[in-house]
Amino acid sequence: MDKPVIVLGGGIVGISIFRYLALASIPAHLLTVSPTLYTTLTSRNSAVLHTGMHGPSQTSNKVKWCKEGREMIEDFARAKGVRLEKTGKIMVANDEDGERRLEEFRSLGEALGVSPLSLTSSKVASFSPNVSCLSGLLFPTTSVVDVQGLCQALELDARSNSPDSHVLTNAKVTSLSQDPTGGYDLTVRQGDATYDLSASFVVNSAGLDAPSLYSSLFQVPSGEGPRHFFCKGHYYGYQDRNIIDLPVYPLPTKDGGGLGIHGTKTVDGDVVFGPNVEWMDEDVGIHGLTRPDGTERDYWGVDNEADIKEAFVESIKLYLPTLNPDKLSYSHCGIRPKLSHPNMKEEYVRQHDFYVGEDKDRWINLFGIESPGLTSSMKIGQVVGDMIKERLRNG
Numbered sequence: 001m002d003k004p005v006i007v008l009g010g011g012i013v014g015i016s017i018f019r020y021l022a023l024a025s026i027p028a029h030l031l032t033v034s035p036t037l038y039t040t041l042t043s044r045n046s047a048v049l050h051t052g053m054h055g056p057s058q059t060s061n062k063v064k065w066c067k068e069g070r071e072m073i074e075d076f077a078r079a080k081g082v083r084l085e086k087t088g089k090i091m092v093a094n095d096e097d098g099e100r101r102l103e104e105f106r107s108l109g110e111a112l113g114v115s116p117l118s119l120t121s122s123k124v125a126s127f128s129p130n131v132s133c134l135s136g137l138l139f140p141t142t143s144v145v146d147v148q149g150l151c152q153a154l155e156l157d158a159r160s161n162s163p164d165s166h167v168l169t170n171a172k173v174t175s176l177s178q179d180p181t182g183g184y185d186l187t188v189r190q191g192d193a194t195y196d197l198s199a200s201f202v203v204n205s206a207g208l209d210a211p212s213l214y215s216s217l218f219q220v221p222s223g224e225g226p227r228h229f230f231c232k233g234h235y236y237g238y239q240d241r242n243i244i245d246l247p248v249y250p251l252p253t254k255d256g257g258g259l260g261i262h263g264t265k266t267v268d269g270d271v272v273f274g275p276n277v278e279w280m281d282e283d284v285g286i287h288g289l290t291r292p293d294g295t296e297r298d299y300w301g302v303d304n305e306a307d308i309k310e311a312f313v314e315s316i317k318l319y320l321p322t323l324n325p326d327k328l329s330y331s332h333c334g335i336r337p338k339l340s341h342p343n344m345k346e347e348y349v350r351q352h353d354f355y356v357g358e359d360k361d362r363w364i365n366l367f368g369i370e371s372p373g374l375t376s377s378m379k380i381g382q383v384v385g386d387m388i389k390e391r392l393r394n395g
């Protein structure tokens, strides 16, 4: 058997790459440090399939891959019976500046072929009666998806198409050396066992940890390697399922941190509000989720919950004045892996786009896979899979 491709990272992006390779008859192993798949960013997002409006430019990966990725997920979900609700989404403005920005989004949407519809406040209320605003925009193509169901269907599709491809959980690559015939020899620790694996290619799709994993395995001197800036976003659940009828978004934050504290409904009908924007201490971005001394730190906790709730109530009431704070309870948080920080001087900003690059021979890094990474995941799988196919063909 040919040496397999090793995909590091058991989130939706890793599984999408793994599946694409399996369907292309390229043996692959998916290896993840966590005890189960799809637990980190993949289980901590809004589960919205976006239209592709939020990227640094119309030709950016974020915009192109989001649009194509959404269509790929819709087709796949239809074929495999994954739950997906084509709800549409409403973006609302509550002041003059907001209305100006809404108009910019309308023009951008037109240019991208998304066809947003301008709505008066009473028309907005006809879609979701509790929403109050000056005006709104309807994006009819937005949907919400069962993320776990999607991941499981991708995994099943991969396994049934390629019996030689395997998933290894609780597994960590501790060292690597380049194989002179091409590819890598990896030492892997899994529980108490340590063993060697050979790979024709390695894909680093380790989410938040991708830069620190790369720097540690290639011994990049501290401070010189790639890095993520972490931007936390908290979520609250709401006890009344009828408060909104479809995803409702305010305007995105101006610092590029997030899309504003929006309300979404899961495919099960539960209402969730969030995420807010909380930039984490910069040191975290250098060392990833593990401190330099190797100890783990709990990044998924919440500090000052009462203050956060107060800010949520204030933001949400701008478009849902009947919100009852007593029905709002803390749920969880996610962390966005950003490639830039608002305090950064413009000349140091590497990029705001998804980064996919063969940074070492037969080693592909994926950095900055924040939103709309879920929507783009199947397209990213295809892009990375095609890069590997091309390289393996050409040697």
Ligand SMILES: Cc1cc2nc3c(=O)[nH]c(=O)nc-3n(C[C@H](O)[C@H](O)[C@H](O)COP(=O)(O)OP(=O)(O)OC[C@H]3O[C@@H](n4cnc5c(N)ncnc54)[C@H](O)[C@@H]3O)c2cc1C
Pocket (backbone or CB within 6 Å): 008, 009, 010, 011, 012, 013, 014, 031, 032, 033, 034, 037, 038, 039, 040, 041, 042, 043, 044, 045, 046, 047, 048, 049, 050, 171, 172, 173, 205, 206, 207, 208, 209, 210, 213, 232, 233, 275, 333, 334, 335, 336, 337, 369, 370, 371, 372, 373, 374, 375, 376
């Ligand atoms: C608050 C928030 C809201 C979002 N909302 C949306 C949305 O509505 N729509 C949308 O399209 N996108 C959204 N996103 C983005 C989306 O969730 C992510 O882009 C996507 O889940 C990224 O998947 P991933 O596989 O890259 O990362 P992850 O799901 O984090 O997977 C990374 C994997 O790597 C593993 N790993 C870590 N270190 C190692 C190692 N050393 N070796 C091997 N494996 C390792 C982890 O255990 C994990 O399995 C949101 C993100 C956030 C944070």
